[in-house]
Amino acid sequence: MSASTNESTAVTKPLVEISHLVKHFDLGGGQRVHAVDDVSLSIYPNEVVGLVGESGSGKSTLGKTVVGLHDKTAGRVMFNDTELPARYRGEDFRAMASKMQMIFQDPYSSLNPRMTVGEIISEGLRLRKALKPAAVQQKVADWLRMVGLSPDHQSRYPHEFSGGQRQRIGIARALILEPEFVVCDEPISALDVSVQAQVVNLLGDLTKELGLTLLFIAHDLSMVRYISDRMAVMYLGSLVEVGASNQVFFNPKHPYTETLIASNPEADPEHERQRPSTTIQGEIPSPINVPAGCRFANRCPKAMDHCASHTPLLKPLAGAGEQRLVACHLYD
Amino acid sequence: MPRSTTQNSASTEPAESISAQPSATREPLLQVDNLHVDFQTYGGVVQAVRGVSFDVAAGQTLAIVGESGCGKSVTVQSLMGLIPMPPGRIHKGTATLRGHDILASKFIEGRDVRGREISMIFQDPMTSLNPTMTIGRQIAETLEVHRGYGQSQAFSRAVELLEMSKIPEAAKRAKQYPFEFSGGMLQRAMIAMAIACEPAILVADEPTTALDVTIQAQILDLLADLQQETGMAIILITHDLGVVARMADDVMVMYAGEVVERGSVDDIFYRSGHPYTQGLRLAMPTNKHNEDGLPEQTLIAIDGSPPDLFNPPKGCAYHPRCPHAMNVCAQQSPEQYALKPTASSTQGHGHQAACWLHHELCTPQGGRS
Numbered sequence A: 001m002s003a004s005t006n007e008s009t010a011v012t013k014p015l016v017e018i019s020h021l022v023k024h025f026d027l028g029g030g031q032r033v034h035a036v037d038d039v040s041l042s043i044y045p046n047e048v049v050g051l052v053g054e055s056g057s058g059k060s061t062l063g064k065t066v067v068g069l070h071d072k073t074a075g076r077v078m079f080n081d082t083e084l085p086a087r088y089r090g091e092d093f094r095a096m097a098s099k100m101q102m103i104f105q106d107p108y109s110s111l112n113p114r115m116t117v118g119e120i121i122s123e124g125l126r127l128r129k130a131l132k133p134a135a136v137q138q139k140v141a142d143w144l145r146m147v148g149l150s151p152d153h154q155s156r157y158p159h160e161f162s163g164g165q166r167q168r169i170g171i172a173r174a175l176i177l178e179p180e181f182v183v184c185d186e187p188i189s190a191l192d193v194s195v196q197a198q199v200v201n202l203l204g205d206l207t208k209e210l211g212l213t214l215l216f217i218a219h220d221l222s223m224v225r226y227i228s229d230r231m232a233v234m235y236l237g238s239l240v241e242v243g244a245s246n247q248v249f250f251n252p253k254h255p256y257t258e259t260l261i262a263s264n265p266e267a268d269p270e271h272e273r274q275r276p277s278t279t280i281q282g283e284i285p286s287p288i289n290v291p292a293g294c295r296f297a298n299r300c301p302k303a304m305d306h307c308a309s310h311t312p313l314l315k316p317l318a319g320a321g322e323q324r325l326v327a328c329h330l331y332d
Numbered sequence B: 001m002p003r004s005t006t007q008n009s010a011s012t013e014p015a016e017s018i019s020a021q022p023s024a025t026r027e028p029l030l031q032v033d034n035l036h037v038d039f040q041t042y043g044g045v046v047q048a049v050r051g052v053s054f055d056v057a058a059g060q061t062l063a064i065v066g067e068s069g070c071g072k073s074v075t076v077q078s079l080m081g082l083i084p085m086p087p088g089r090i091h092k093g094t095a096t097l098r099g100h101d102i103l104a105s106k107f108i109e110g111r112d113v114r115g116r117e118i119s120m121i122f123q124d125p126m127t128s129l130n131p132t133m134t135i136g137r138q139i140a141e142t143l144e145v146h147r148g149y150g151q152s153q154a155f156s157r158a159v160e161l162l163e164m165s166k167i168p169e170a171a172k173r174a175k176q177y178p179f180e181f182s183g184g185m186l187q188r189a190m191i192a193m194a195i196a197c198e199p200a201i202l203v204a205d206e207p208t209t210a211l212d213v214t215i216q217a218q219i220l221d222l223l224a225d226l227q228q229e230t231g232m233a234i235i236l237i238t239h240d241l242g243v244v245a246r247m248a249d250d251v252m253v254m255y256a257g258e259v260v261e262r263g264s265v266d267d268i269f270y271r272s273g274h275p276y277t278q279g280l281r282l283a284m285p286t287n288k289h290n291e292d293g294l295p296e297q298t299l300i301a302i303d304g305s306p307p308d309l310f311n312p313p314k315g316c317a318y319h320p321r322c323p324h325a326m327n328v329c330a331q332q333s334p335e336q337y338a339l340k341p342t343a344s345s346t347q348g349h350g351h352q353a354a355c356w357l358h359h360e361l362c363t364p365q366g367g368r369s
Helices: A059-067 A090-096 A117-128 A133-146 A151-155 A163-175 A193-210 A221-227 A245-250 A255-263 A269-274 B072-080 B109-117 B135-147 B151-164 B183-194 B213-230 B241-247 B265-270 B275-282 B327-331 B360-366
Strands: A016-028 A031-043 A048-052 A074-079 A100-103 A181-185 A213-217 A230-235 A238-244 B028-041 B044-057 B061-065 B088-097 B118-121 B201-205 B233-238 B250-255 B258-264
Touching: A016 A059, A031 A059, A031 A074, A031 A238, A048 A059, A048 A221, A059 A100, A059 A181, A059 A213, A100 A163, A117 A133, A117 A151, A117 A163, A133 A151, A133 A163, A163 A193, A193 A221, A193 B275, A221 A245, A230 A245, A230 A255, A238 A245, A238 A255, A255 B213, A269 B241, A269 B265, B028 B072, B044 B072, B044 B088, B044 B233, B044 B258, B061 B072, B061 B241, B072 B088, B072 B118, B072 B201, B072 B233, B109 B118, B109 B135, B118 B183, B135 B151, B135 B183, B151 B183, B183 B213, B201 B213, B213 B241, B233 B241, B241 B265, B250 B265, B250 B275, B258 B265, B258 B275
Parallel strands: A048 A213, A048 A230, A100 A181, A181 A213, B061 B233, B061 B250, B118 B201, B201 B233
Antiparallel strands: A016 A031, A016 A074, A230 A238, B028 B044, B028 B088, B250 B258
8 A cells, every 4th residue: 555665675674484384184095285485575564464365275274374373384574673483382372462463354254243242342351451341341332443343233143243344353353452454364355345445444544554464365457456566476375475465466477377367357347348368278287286396387378398307496587676675497 | 227228219220129230240139128036035025137138149148247146146046047936036038049938837947947057056066066976977967957968978978068168078077976077177066067968058157256267268168268269158147247258248237126227348448428437447456557657557446235125215316426417317217228339339239328418419428427
């Protein structure tokens, strides 16, 4: 939403620094799901980083591993220069809860149906801080107002709310502890178009007002371009391209990003009529048998012999600054 | 509500009659008139579809757009005979397909006509296919029932259909079960099954909503190619305006069980005459550049949420959320107003919007686009 971060990031230190993070799921019998493979990404204070990719690319797993909902197989995550534990224990969650939070995709299953909205939103507060009940209630009422609901909604249950309203409850629950960093895992995918805009605008306003840093995971490319300062594109467990959102969207460098953006239908009939057919064949391979070399090589229209044997590294693109990274042999 | 269009306004073209349009290519294949569907539930009667009229011509794609609960799926399900009755009830309206009334003859003629002439693909191919039958057998079954093919003939035709849907190694894949297919491949198999009887109309209910954007592009291309080859009409239900822009010839926008606007795809996107359609467009981020060459960065949400169909609001259903609402909007439902035809509008109904802004007393704002 703001373009200011690009210049300043070079000097400030990252708030969250993910380095060589790996998350594998063991299936037994020597088989493994390579959900996240050697991902490095720095997220700077007050910026919104969008993470896009197809389903099965590992973007949700990356988000959950960063906040500690999955153990890390290898690699590390630094938060404000402290390394986060590879495997969270109860006290780690309690310690980190007021620094990092998560907003989930499904507003229907992520709220406990047996708790009132007041209880859901205040739970973290009651566990974290020695506040008097009246103060807790006051804070919950304030937050309900901030997310566009009414303070009288405290005593109601989640089933009485629509999808968009539940997502607002999820936002209030995540933000009431005043975290610095929030992972939003597809927060708008389950919502209707008119309600998506409400939630995105609310998130954008709160981010600015509270100085939040967001990792915004979504598959809607136009929405990610709109909300994020920088965009990271993930394919089969690894990052293929990172850069300022508008640059990545309007001037993609990696052939996968190009395909992804060319496949994104634009709400403009004239534009669609002129669009050349750019579909690529095939589907994302299984993350159990990850292809050697570049993971996109078997679908890539520009693949070279070299690609099937050598894994490209995520490197700064020549002449485009430190923040524009591409993992492709075309730019070697 | 759209009923009023037939008997009203001498100044505008009579919207319900196709003969008013000169274009000879617009022979309607399917004509739906004033359809009303409701559901009796414990909580009361849900008026899911409240007077929907439209027509579809061969070789054309009609997109039905709207948010969840606007009645777009119920509209086509009632044409397919998929509404469970009770609790559902089609209490008014007609639907004529090549002269057959497909609503009245629900059981005997209806199944035959529908099986041969209309087929449907669904949002979630995984739950729409039988997990205990091979893909090939499921397609062959359709041909045995509707075409009287023998088993082996039907199976080899099934393999051909899978090839038409661009499934690689079709002969091998036909012997596999649904769980062995990915989501995109299953949707291709569903399409193969849907075109098995060479239908005149293919109804696609959110066919790509569950798919990734690259797979979505493949499926949309496949549908467009098949339409070119077979000349079938497609009724595409979606909430994604990008998909509409890519696929549709004509668009019908629904809100709270009613048609609020319809017209050619250009009418809807460039000359929209209804505040709801305009609101939907502004609520989606565009990737256009403004005059300064910078990408557009505005997103304007529609406040509030869609109305409760147990008790739809009086007057225009959109008035509680509408930025242009006037006193009359809360009192009386607007008629379908025919908007100024433009050169590129070729469709039977012309461009219509159900909005009081187009009433003659309101013309200064009415012409807005």
